[in-house]
Amino acid sequence: MGESITGLKRSHMCCHVNETMIGQEVTVMGWVQRRRDLGQLIFIALRDRTGLVQIAIDGNTAPKEIFEKAETVRSEYTLAVRGIVTARTEGNINPNMKTGKIEIIASELRILSESETTPFQIEDNITVKDDLRLKYRYLDLRRPCQLKNIVLRHQVVQALRSFLNNEGFLEIETPILGKSTPEGARDYLVPSRVHPGNFYGLPQSPQLYKQLLMVSGMDRYYQIAKCFRDEDLRADRQPEFTQVDMELSFIDVDDIMDINERLMQKVFKDIMNVDVQLPLQRMTYKEAMERFGSDKPDVRFGMELVNISDVVAGTDFVVFKSALEAGGSVRAINAKGCGSFPRKKIDSLVEFVKTYRAKGLAWIVVNEDGSLKSQIAKFFTPEKLQEIVDKMEGKPGDLILICADKDKVVFDSLGALRLELSKMLELTRPDDFRFLWITEFPMLEWDEEENRYVAVHHPFTAPMDEDLELLDTDPGAVRAKAYDIVLNGYELGGGSIRIHRRDIQQKMFELLGFTQEDAQERFGFLLDAFKYGVPPHGGLAFGLDRIIMLMSNAPSIRDVIAFPKVKDASCPMTDAPNVVDQKQLDELAICFNEEILKAAAAETEEA
C-alpha cells in the first residue's frame, strides 16, 4: 500500500544521470513508464519531469526480495530506486534516449505507491477524447507534450518578468473581488455575506486599478493578472484567462510600442531562439482591412484583397451594382494556382463565405491557355472580364474570387476566405513568426442593437490629437491612440493611450450614452481621481494563454493551462460548478428564481 521514503534522499532527476557518473551510486524517484522482463533480468523505464532512465534488476545478483518486488511493478507505480550507474553493453545502447548509454543497477527498490491501469496511455500521440483527457487532467499532464507546455509557460513568464523588472516596472497585485461595472462583457458576480443584496464583480481586466496606480505615481506597473469574462466560450476562450498587463506614465504611443516589441523580441530569443527583427512592421487599421480584410492579418502569405469597385462600376451585373449603390464595395482575391480546383471545391468556398454573411462569391478561372471561365461571364463583356483579371494580376492557372457587399461583410468574408485558402494550400509554417502592429483604430463603433456608440477599445482610450475636433462633428470617424500587436493572424495584445483629461473623459461618457449619474455610479472613483493631477499614461495587455499556444503550436489554449475549463465553463475534473448547501445560500440571503430555473432546464432538455 505504499512504502515510505524515510531514509532515502533523491540524488538526481532521472534524465540528469549520465555517462560521467558511471560507477557512482544514485537515487532516483519517479513513475514506471514500462517494465520488460527478460528471464532473470527486469528492466524498468523510470520517468520524472526530466525524462526517462533505465533501471535494471538482475536476478542473479540482486537480493531476492528486490527481484520479487520488481516483478510486481506495473506502469505508473511510483518507485524510489538506489543503485549504481552502469554503462549499457554495446547492443543495448539506445541512441533515441538521452540516458540511453547507461542504466542503473538497482540495489534498493521501494514501491512508494501503486497504480491502477490508467484510462489512457501516458504517451504522446495517443487517440483520446478531450473530455476524458480533461477529466483525468492530472494524468494528461504526465504526457511529455502537455508537460512541455507547462514548462514553456513557466519559462515565458519568468522571461517576461525579468524584462519588465529591468525596465523599471513594479509588479503590483490588484483586487479580484472588485466592483461590477457593466460595460463590455458580462461580469462574474460574487454575493456579499456582510452586505446582503450586494455583489463583488470579478475583474474583466485590472483596467481601472492600473489607471489609478498611475494616478498614485507608481509610474510603471505590470501584473500577470487573472481576468474573468462570463461569455459563451469558443475554442480559444476560457472563463478565466491570464493577461500580461502593464501601464506606464509620462509616455506616448511610441514608447509603449518600443518597450513591448523589445519584450517580444527578448522572450522569443530567450525561449525559442527566434530572432525578431525590430522595429516591427506597423500598419493602420484601415490598411489592414483594405489589404487583408482583418485587423489581425496573417502576413505570412499574400493573396491580398484588391478593391475592384472602380473597374466594375457602371456595369449592369445587379449584385455588384446594388452593393456599390448601397455604399458597399466589390473586392477580390487572387487564389494563385487554384484555377484547377474542381467545381465542387469552388462551390464549397462559396458556401464558406456565407457563414460571414456574404450573399455569394463570384469566381473567374484563368485557364492554362489564358481563356476565362466564370459563372458571371454572361453579365460582362469579355473585355470587362479581362480588365478584372488584369487588375487582379491573374495569370493562367489562377482563381479569382470576388465579393460584393457592405464593406464589413466583404472584409469579413474575404479575410476569412484568405485564411481558409492558406490552410487548404498549407501556405504557412507555425515556426515562422510574423509580428506587426495595427494602429489608428476607430475610437467608436455604432451598436445597432443598443442604438448607441460603443467603445472599440474601452471608454478610457484617448482620441488621436488630430481627430479631437471630430468628437463633436463626426464621432464615428475619430481614430484612437490604440494599437494591437498581431502575430500570425492572432491578436497577441492590445492597448491604448488613456484619456488623462477629465473634460475629454466626460465627453467620451456622453458619446457612449452614459448619463452623468451613470458615469458617476460606475466610474466615479476614476473621475474623482482625475481631479488630483493625472499623468499622461497608457498601457497594453497581452493574452498570455494565446502567446503560449502560438509558441508551443498547441491546438487549443486548453493545452497550455494546467486546469482548463471546457466549453460550458465547467471543469470535468472537479465537476465545478456544483450545487452548494442551503446554509451557504442562506448566509448570502440568496435563493433561486424558480421560473427562470425551470425555463433554463426546459431549454437544456430541448437542446
Place this chain on the structure above:
Amino acid sequence: MGESITGLKRSHMCCHVNETMIGQEVTVMGWVQRRRDLGQLIFIALRDRTGLVQIAIDGNTAPKEIFEKAETVRSEYTLAVRGIVTARTEGNINPNMKTGKIEIIASELRILSESETTPFQIEDNITVKDDLRLKYRYLDLRRPCQLKNIVLRHQVVQALRSFLNNEGFLEIETPILGKSTPEGARDYLVPSRVHPGNFYGLPQSPQLYKQLLMVSGMDRYYQIAKCFRDEDLRADRQPEFTQVDMELSFIDVDDIMDINERLMQKVFKDIMNVDVQLPLQRMTYKEAMERFGSDKPDVRFGMELVNISDVVAGTDFVVFKSALEAGGSVRAINAKGCGSFPRKKIDSLVEFVKTYRAKGLAWIVVNEDGSLKSQIAKFFTPEKLQEIVDKMEGKPGDLILICADKDKVVFDSLGALRLELSKMLELTRPDDFRFLWITEFPMLEWDEEENRYVAVHHPFTAPMDEDLELLDTDPGAVRAKAYDIVLNGYELGGGSIRIHRRDIQQKMFELLGFTQEDAQERFGFLLDAFKYGVPPHGGLAFGLDRIIMLMSNAPSIRDVIAFPKVKDASCPMTDAPNVVDQKQLDELAICFNEEILKAAAAETEEA
C-alpha cells in the same frame, strides 16, 4: 485643462538627476510637492517614484510665458520640465535631499494636468483617518511611506521567485473559479450562468490543485496565489490575500524546512541586508505551548511560562485546587522588574486575561526587601508562597503572575499576557528578526460545537510514522508531519507532508466524520487521482502580506496591499460590493431571500 507631452521625452527620473550631469539638459516629469516664490524666482519641488528634484524658474532669464505659467502651478499638478542641471549656490544646498546639490533651470514647462486641493497632505507622518486614506488610496499611495511598501513587496516577490526558480520549481497557475468544498473557512461563491443553480467556489488555497500537480509529476510547484476566505475580518485579515504557495514531490519534512529556511535567509539578505543564521531553531508544538503559551512564540524575549502545578498541588486554595482536579494546570510567568507596578496596573492585567476566558490572575510582588505581597497570601503558608517564588526565580522587584484553569485557557491567557507585557515594557525591536520552526503539531482537535474531530492543519496532512497506530486507539494524540515557520510572534507560513496513501486518507476522512459519500462528493477527484501512482509529497504556504508587513514594520497588512478592503470587507474607494442590475440577477436565476434580507437589515440598524 492639460497640455500634451507630444514631442517631449522624459530623460531621467527626478531623483536620478545628480551632480555629474551639471550643464546637461534633462527632461523630468512628475507631481508638484510644493512651490515657493521668491520674487523673480520660483522654486518647484517636483516628485516622482524616485523622490524629489528642485526646478527653478528665473523671471529674469526665463521666457515670460514660462514664468507666468509657473506662477499658476499648485501642489499635485503634474508637470513636464525641460531644463539645464545646475549646481546650487553654497547657501542653497540641501543636505537632507538626495538631489540637494543641484537644481534644474527650466527652459520649458508644461502643465500636464491640474489638481484640486487634496483631502490630505501628500506627506508621511500626517494625521488622517484610515477611512479617508483608503477612500483616496490613489493619493495615499503617493506618500513615500506607502510607496515604499509597494516597492518592497515587488522586490520581495522577485527575490522569492528567483530563489524558487533556481531550486527547480515551476510556477503554475491554478484556477480561481474552483469547486466549493465546505471544510475549513467559508467559501466565496460565484453563481454560474450556464449552469443555473450551481456555483463556483473561490479557492481558500490551491491545496487540492497543488496536490494534483504532484500527482501529475510536476515535481516542484509554486505560485504567488490569491486566496479567499469569507470570514469576519480582523486587523490582519483580508477577504482576499496572497500566499506564496509551494509543493514538492519525493521529499520529507527536512527537505521542505531546508529549502524554506534558505528561502527566508536569501530574501532577508537580498532585500533587508539582514543575516539569518541557519539552521533555524526548531521547537515542538508541545514545547512552544509549555514555554510560551503559543504555537507562534515571540522568542525575542524571555518571561517564559513555568508549570507550578506540582508546587501548589495539595494546597487548599480552591481556584488552584479545582483547576488541578479538573485536569488543568497552574502556571505562572515572572514579569521581571514589574513589582513596582501600581495596583491599578496589576488589576488591568487581571482584566486583560479575562478576554482569554481566564477567571482571574493571581499575583505575587517580591518587594525590594524580599518580602512578598499577594492577593492570595492568605490561602498559603509563607513557606509555600516562597516556594512558588523560588520556583519562578523571583527576585526583589519582580511580579509573578499565576493562572489556573484548563491548559488551553492557561496557555492562551499567559501567552497573550506575555506579549502584552513585552509591549508595555518595550522589550522587543522590530528589526530583530527571530525565526523558528514549530513542529509535531497535533493532527486533530475535538470540536465541541460540531461534536467531532476537525483537522488542525487540513484533512490531507500525514500523521507521523511513529503515531500511525494511535489513529485507531487515540486519534487526539496523533502528531502530524506539520510545521509552521514563525517570526516574532507571527505565523509566517505553514505546511505539512501530505498523505499519499489512499487507505490512510480514507481513514482520515472517517475520523473527521465524513461518510464515504461526503468524501467522494467533496474530494472525489483527489481520491480518484490517488489510484494512479502518487509520489510522497508535501508543501508549505507563506502569507505574503504578513511577511511584507513584518519586513516594513507597517502597522497593518492594509498598508502593504495596493487596494485593501476594510473590516466589513468593502472597498472604500470603489464602494464594492454594490448592487447590480436586475438583468444580471435574472441571467443567474438568483433572487433574494427577503426574509433573511430584512432580518439582516434590522440587525444592522440595531448595531
